Amino acid sequence: MKYQGINLENVKLSNRSSILLLLNNHGAMSRKDIAKTVGLTAASVTQICSELMEEGVIVELGEAAEEKRAGRKKILVDINPEYRxxxxxxxxxxxxxxxxxxxxxxxxxxxxxxxxxxxxxxxxxxxxxxxxxxxxxxxxxxxxxxxxxxxxxxxxxxxxxxxxxxxxxxxxxxxxxxxxxxxxxxxxxxxxxxxxxxxQSEIYFGLGRTVNDLFLLKWGPGVGASIIIDGKIYQGSHKMAGEIGHITAVQDGRSCNCGRKGCLETYVSTRALEEDVKTALEKENGTKDPAKKDAIIRSVIDRKIDMLAYHLKNSITVLDPRNVVLIGYMFEKQDYMERFIAAYRKYDPLVGDDFFVKSDLAVNxxxxxxxxxxxxxxxxxx
Ligand SMILES: [Zn+2]
CATH class of the missing domain: 3.30.420.40 (ATPase, nucleotide binding domain)
Incomplete structure (x- = not known):
């Protein structure tokens, strides 16, 4: 893990940030351990902690059951959940x-x-x-x-x-x-x-606390992604990085809200999915045979899954993240998630078993x- 942001003009403030980030990622710690981890002197950690305590941002939590010598006790500090x-x-x-x-x-x-x-x-x-x-x-x-x-x-x-x-x-x-x-x-x-x-939630409260390079893929009403590089969200120079939904999937294809044509989202969003299932069923004159109906629905969804997996594979090849976090309505269905990972494997049989992660954040x-x-x-x- 990296503690960046040492800014010569505002060293004190970035030291505060480093301490807060450390407490957030690690949980309660003693001042001494904080000093060791962020590379500050014990005196400056004590001073910053006093200020933060006065402001109510952090609190003291009682004593850790260690450091027996000389009867000295280790007091832990942590972010005060009730601050605001x-x-x-x-x-x-x-x-x-x-x-x-x-x-x-x-x-x-x-x-x-x-x-x-x-x-x-x-x-x-x-x-x-x-x-x-x-x-x-x-x-x-x-x-x-x-x-x-x-x-x-x-x-x-x-x-x-x-x-x-x-x-x-x-x-x-x-x-x-x-x-x-x-x-x-x-x-x-x-x-x-x-x-x-x-x-940002994943960085502060989830997998991002231990993994620096992540790719978040959301599949629901829309399709989007977020790229985390070195613990920071990569925005791009037009703030458009991660717009996987607007990758061109079909040349001269369906019109997209973004003003272009053939964007991935116009084929794999949940709305597109519903409409394509409807059209496929209509083609069969609204078949009453449930087995046939299921097979049609499954084949439409599999085509969408395959399309998304294909474009994700290409994005991942370029970015090389440690993990892909799958979020959104579609991935909440275990069956879709498994089919998606299987489809991805067809394009990359070498992908590791722990590469795809379902976020366990409650914010979801x-x-x-x-x-x-x-x-x-x-x-x-x-
Ligand atoms: Zn578009």
Whole structure:
């Protein structure tokens, strides 16, 4: 594991970040062990820890049962889960998930509402803030306890301006998400692409704590990926890295929302899958024979699985990550996941058994990937 970020202009702040990152990845530690691991003097670790404790960011946890000599006791410190709360708002194509978490990702309360594609985005986000304010009230969460809100959604975002540029599958217009929410919530609002946020979660709370080079593949209503190189998300110069859904799969093929033709997503998204199954069944005049029907459905899905596996194989050949993390609705079905890995093996029989990993992050179900965005923003990018 690398502890980077020693910046000559702001050494003290990056030392704080290194300590917080270490505590996050390792759990409670003594000041002495922290000093040894991050390569700082005991005196400066003690000083930084005192400051962090005063701010309430970390807490002392009692004594470790070691270091018998001279009766000296080892006091451990750890990130204080109760330091503040984070409001996570995940806008997915069908449902919007809202959760308030502590600093360790524990969900304190949550709610959902339907993502209304036909509603004016301004009106939709007003509904979202109403749900958030109701949650705060019902669960007695004071406004000053909340560090901020992280909104994660598909498509392109301008993180600096807090604007969603195009969510493709939901709305296509620009939406000033941060402005819309700030007005009502009176909180700092960060807007991030949902896959990038998910990758950030994997870095801070999942496999990324021990593996530096990862490829995350999400297969659901949309198809996307996130590339983690050396513990950091690779964005690309147009912030478009990882857009595997827009790899050209068929020359001059189906029109895509991105303005191009033949993109992989137009063939393998769940919607494309449903439509292609329907068309295939219609071709058989809506056969009533269940065995025949199953065979048709299976063959359509296998074709999609094969197409995605083929393009993933080529991406992996170029990037050479340690692992591929499979996330999203389609991979939650064990049968699809196994068929996908089998299809991949046809293109790369040498792939190791531990290469594909199913993420065990709870954020997957609770959609609290926004926490990682705030975690980064507050603790580690300082
Ligand atoms: Zn496209």
């Amino acid at each position: 709360n984070v409001l996570c708002i995940a806008v997915e194509s069908d449902t919007t998930y809202i959760a308030v978490t502590d600093m360790k990702g524990r969900v304190l309360c949550n709610d959902t509402l339907a993502t209304d594609k036909n509603a004016d985005p301004g009106r939709f986000f007003k509904k979202v803030t109403d749900v958030c304010l109701r949650l705060f009230k019902r669960h007695h969460i004071p406004g000053d306890k909340v560090l901020g809100a992280a909104v994660t959604l598909p498509g392109n975002v301008d993180r600096k301006k807090g604007v969603s540029l195009n969510t493709y599958s939901i709305w296509t217009e620009e939406i000033p998400v941060a402005d819309l929410l700030q007005k009502e919530l009176k909180l700092k609002v960060v807007v991030e692409n949902n896959l990038k946020a998910y990758a 179900n609770d959609h609290t990937e926004g926490l990682a965005v705030f975690f980064n923003e507050t603790f580690l990018a300082m």
